Amino acid sequence: MSDHAQGAHSLHHLHQFESAEQQYESATLGMWAFIVQEILFFGGLFCAYTVYRNTYIEAFTAGSHHLDIFWGTLNTVVLIASSLTMAMAVRSAQTNSGPGRIIGWLIATIILGCTFLGVKAIEYTGKWHHHLIPNSTFQWNDPAFPTVTLGPAKIFYSFYFVMTGMHALHMIIGVGIMLWMIAKVRRNEISAQYFTPIEISGLYWHFVDIVWIFLFPLLYLIGRHH
């Protein structure tokens, strides 16, 4: 009974589970359920965004024009690449390609993730210089859009910063998870028989990437045909 937890079970499943398969299925379902709540978390933001986008079409277009489409596109490419390296990390774990391979792909993912965050920092700094941070210092004056007043423009930038900020926070957490995975691989806790942690971390990483795939057009690309 109390010694039930030790030894007797095979190496790779925790005491509450009866088999490694049950543990794998639980972990995967758990991550999917967590992603569902993440979708609703961002969904609240997307919903509010949609409401204001419909109310202030002009202002959102104007605000979008002040975002740097070069950095935005670059970051999109970076993130898609990071999804690839992440998928490769999972694949190397599944195919027993050795810890060096797995760690290599994980490091590549971390580098791409940090590149994304670096670019984001550059963009945020630019907004700071242009007084587009949506706090009390926010200033708005764009002759190209004479009808757009400060208020709705500030709303656009509020969404821009909250949405990309929340996304960046998820990226930072993702980088943390990757570091943790590297530690796990180094401790030989990952193998072709047991790669659940890497796989569900991958699910998380891909989810965060997909959020950006929605953020990019909604924030950077709207009204570009003007």
Added chain:
Amino acid sequence: MSDAVKANGEPKNYLNDTYGIKSWLLTLDHKRIGIMYLITLTAFFLVGGVFAAFIRLELMTPKGDLFEAETYNKMFTMHGVVMIFFFLIPSIPAVLGNFLIPLQIGARDVAFPKLNLASYYLYALGGMFAIAAILMGGIDTGWTFYTPYSSSYSNSFVSLALVGVFINGFSSILTGVNFMVTIHKMRAPGLTWFRLPLFIWGHYATSLIQVLGTPVVAITLLLVVFERVFNIGIFDPTYGGDPVLFQHMFWFYSHPAVYIMILPGFAVISDVIACFSRKRIFGYSFVAFSSLAIAVLGFLVWGHHMFVSGQSTYASMVFSFITFFVAVPSAVKIFNWSFTLHKGSIKLDSPMLYVMGFIGLFTIGGLTGLFLSTLGTDVHLHDTYFVVAHFHYVMVGGMVMAFLCGLHFWWPKMTGRMYPEGPAKLGVMFVFAGFNLTFLPQFILGYMGMPRRYHAYPEEWQALNIMSTAGATVLGLGFGLTIAYFIWSLFKGEKAPANPFQAKGLEWDIPSPPIAHNFEAIPIVTWEAYPYGPEEAASQSTETATEPAKEDEVV
């Protein structure tokens, strides 16, 4: 198991398995985590109760003589915030759900024990933020945190409280994820969905809402925090923001949250009523699916809180219609419980008395909800004491009664001690009588037009308000008595047998209190839920078989 008998003759169980404060604070045992929630929840219940007492004291007299208007605003806000977010929402799932879900499905623990402990600490941390906000001077926005007052104008400690609610929200979400996976993946062999106790179905439906609803209110409240702290503009009308959007997003969660608060109550009632009627629950699958129906429909009715907020009339009509629709699955439950009683051999032990109280009070709470979902009557009753009475009938008459019901029913299993039946019966009477005396007059007051959230009122309403305050006193005595004899029973209560109520369910086949990993061997289930009838019981006893110990497992 004889080798596990301890030196002092007491068999090993989850309570005496390890000792010391660390073995509790760092425990991964779902049963201990449930107990920690119970202790913390009770503390919050007492804090919320103190504010309720102040409210009722102030309202004894028509003049605002005890508190200033501002102080009174803080009283009802903090009563609501503490009771809803830190007591009612976690109550049954965090305590009884944590303790019983693995036991009832024949599992050794929840799917993610570390996450479970983390959820507890998130709850405690969120609670600390709320307590800090209270101690530093309180919050005055009402528990609904309506913008733009909460985002731009209130000078109280709104951000601190909101961060607390935000953190607590993630405790709720992670508990939901944990329970959902546990119920999907951890059931014992043979325990199919339709052999599960309805307690599990109710918690499954609750988990769905926790996972789908809570994140929306989390981001909404975070936006309000950002608006206060960084002065961004999302809900602020001076920038063209829409304060009513906050209401939509808030109620998208907070209406379903009502079901987070009541579905676990239904879950408890179904198990207890079958036991004390000695009958299978009537219409098992209807009761099971009605929980899911309530969970789903609950997401489509939030606009009934906003009939007078300036939302479109057509939206209001649709919301009103769907709200009526929610009454159907709720009524299905009430009817099925009543039919379960029909021709049962009813025993009126105190858990069953709570069931009776629950059915009566929840029915009143539910039916008065229909007055509020009707567009025309809502315009008259909105923001009056009628609303206050209505949701207290559901939340206290429903959920708190069900929580106490479940606590009594499973107390022997949780603590290994019987509660004293005499004081328990007295406690039910106090709670039931006190509750009705408190809140029935409020229906009348509300109908006469007394608005909620005011600290003064015209003199002709004093008699009814005094009745209400007197009732609250009796109710408080009832709660006090209950807490007192529960604590007494821990030390002086009779030792509980494994199954004091001859109830059915896997949790009753193991000792009280259970061992640390719940089961010596995982049971194989070959019978339907609630085999209370004579022929069903016979079939269970011949088929009760436990899985032969696996080779790789020490038992």
